Amino acid sequence: MDFDQADALNQAIRLLSLRHRARTATLLTPLGLHPGQEALLLELARTGPMIQAQLGEALGCEPPSVTLMTRKLEASGQIRRTPAPTDKRASIVELTDSGKALVEQVKQLWCDLAEETVTGLPAETVAELPGILTTLTGNVDTRRLRHPHGRRDGEQELPTRP
Amino acid sequence: MDFDQADALNQAIRLLSLRHRARTATLLTPLGLHPGQEALLLELARTGPMIQAQLGEALGCEPPSVTLMTRKLEASGQIRRTPAPTDKRASIVELTDSGKALVEQVKQLWCDLAEETVTGLPAETVAELPGILTTLTGNVDTRRLRHPHGRRDGEQELPTRP
DNA sequence: CAGACTTAGTTATGCGCATAAGGTTATCTG
DNA sequence: CAGATAACCTTATGCGCATAACTAAGTCTG
Numbered sequence: 001m002d003f004d005q006a007d008a009l010n011q012a013i014r015l016l017s018l019r020h021r022a023r024t025a026t027l028l029t030p031l032g033l034h035p036g037q038e039a040l041l042l043e044l045a046r047t048g049p050m051i052q053a054q055l056g057e058a059l060g061c062e063p064p065s066v067t068l069m070t071r072k073l074e075a076s077g078q079i080r081r082t083p084a085p086t087d088k089r090a091s092i093v094e095l096t097d098s099g100k101a102l103v104e105q106v107k108q109l110w111c112d113l114a115e116e117t118v119t120g121l122p123a124e125t126v127a128e129l130p131g132i133l134t135t136l137t138g139n140v141d142t143r144r145l146r147h148p149h150g151r152r153d154g155e156q157e158l159p160t161r162p
Numbered sequence: 163m164d165f166d167q168a169d170a171l172n173q174a175i176r177l178l179s180l181r182h183r184a185r186t187a188t189l190l191t192p193l194g195l196h197p198g199q200e201a202l203l204l205e206l207a208r209t210g211p212m213i214q215a216q217l218g219e220a221l222g223c224e225p226p227s228v229t230l231m232t233r234k235l236e237a238s239g240q241i242r243r244t245p246a247p248t249d250k251r252a253s254i255v256e257l258t259d260s261g262k263a264l265v266e267q268v269k270q271l272w273c274d275l276a277e278e279t280v281t282g283l284p285a286e287t288v289a290e291l292p293g294i295l296t297t298l299t300g301n302v303d304t305r306r307l308r309h310p311h312g313r314r315d316g317e318q319e320l321p322t323r324p
Numbered sequence: 325c326a327g328a329c330t331t332a333g334t335t336a337t338g339c340g341c342a343t344a345a346g347g348t349t350a351t352c353t354g
Numbered sequence: 355c356a357g358a359t360a361a362c363c364t365t366a367t368g369c370g371c372a373t374a375a376c377t378a379a380g381t382c383t384g
Contacts, residue, residue, distance in 0.1 A: 114168030
């Protein structure tokens with residue numbers, strides 16, 4: 001691939017990252033959230049209570065980041081962190097009632113943003129888009145390789161639904 | 163658009179941002195660069211010496227960010243900032259010889275990264291990809307709207323005359 | 325069972341990005 | 355030409371993300 005093509009692609013990805021994040025930020029501000037936090041709340045809504053390590057895995061970010069994000073969301077009352085009874089190292093993260101209510105607003109906003117984002121693209125392209133982006137992500141993902149065999153400590157202990 | 167589709171899209175964009183940036187970081191580290199700086203160097207290589215405000219416009223980031231980035235790249239010897247003779251407010255940014263040499267390495271790396279990124283995608287998709295991403299970016303770009311009439315101080319000094 | 329891993333989480337630090345606020349210089353206008 | 359306005363840049367501050375280095379707790383093995 002020649003430089004101009006490569007540059008066009010890399011720059012496009014970089015700019016999309018910046019702008020999508022900025023747009024997310026301005027939409028989330030009225031809800032009192034910063035970008036990144038909405039993903040945490042949505043993940044909790046999707047999967048239910050979970051350990052911080054699992055959250056980090058799902059969100060694709062590192063433990064120290066999870067520590068800070070959960071701390072701030074706890075301070076603002078959207079989530080609760082309780083010591084895990086079966087493992088004194090771990091803490092279980094779950095949505096509060098306030099958090100659950102907030103998630104509903106985030107979901108609405110998420111739909112609006114997606115629609116805004118794909119304006120003007122043919123429906124066919126829109127349909128393939130998530131798959132394409134996921135392929136790109138997989139191609140540059142160095143994260144999986146660092147945790148080669150997926151089994152983690154305590155992974156079986158929380159059955160998916162009590 | 164229903165929530166699942168919207169979520170798939172938004173999450174895909176968020177994860178691509180994270181991973182592409184992370185991959186960029188690990189590739190740039192051996193060159194002594196952090197992600198974001200490569201874009202600045204490439205822009206200087208493309209357009210030649212320019213004012214910080216123009217750099218910010220080209221890179222899509224705000225003046226304070228440009229100040230910090232240029233300061234660090236100046237400290238590491240890749241760029242030079244000299245007061246503009248015609249405008250005592252402005253400073254002209256340009257590549258040093260060391261910076262020019264570094265850009266060549268960045269270009270190579272940029273090609274490798276792009277090729278790695280699109281691995282496994284049909285050539286047709288790869289060809290349309292930059293355009294698609296640029297459309298997405300334009301759809302969520304709030305930046306242009308804030309500087310409604312594009313005219314900037316001194317913009318005419320480099321003749322844009324038709 | 326004792327020591328060697330491994331895993332969960334935290335603190336410290338640094339970068340890129342943002343917004344808000346301020347200083348200086350250039351330009352426009354009454 | 356003087357005052358208002360706008361443009362360039364900077365400092366201060368804050369968030370999300372990262373890595374490195376640490377503690378505490380669970381697990382595995384000799």
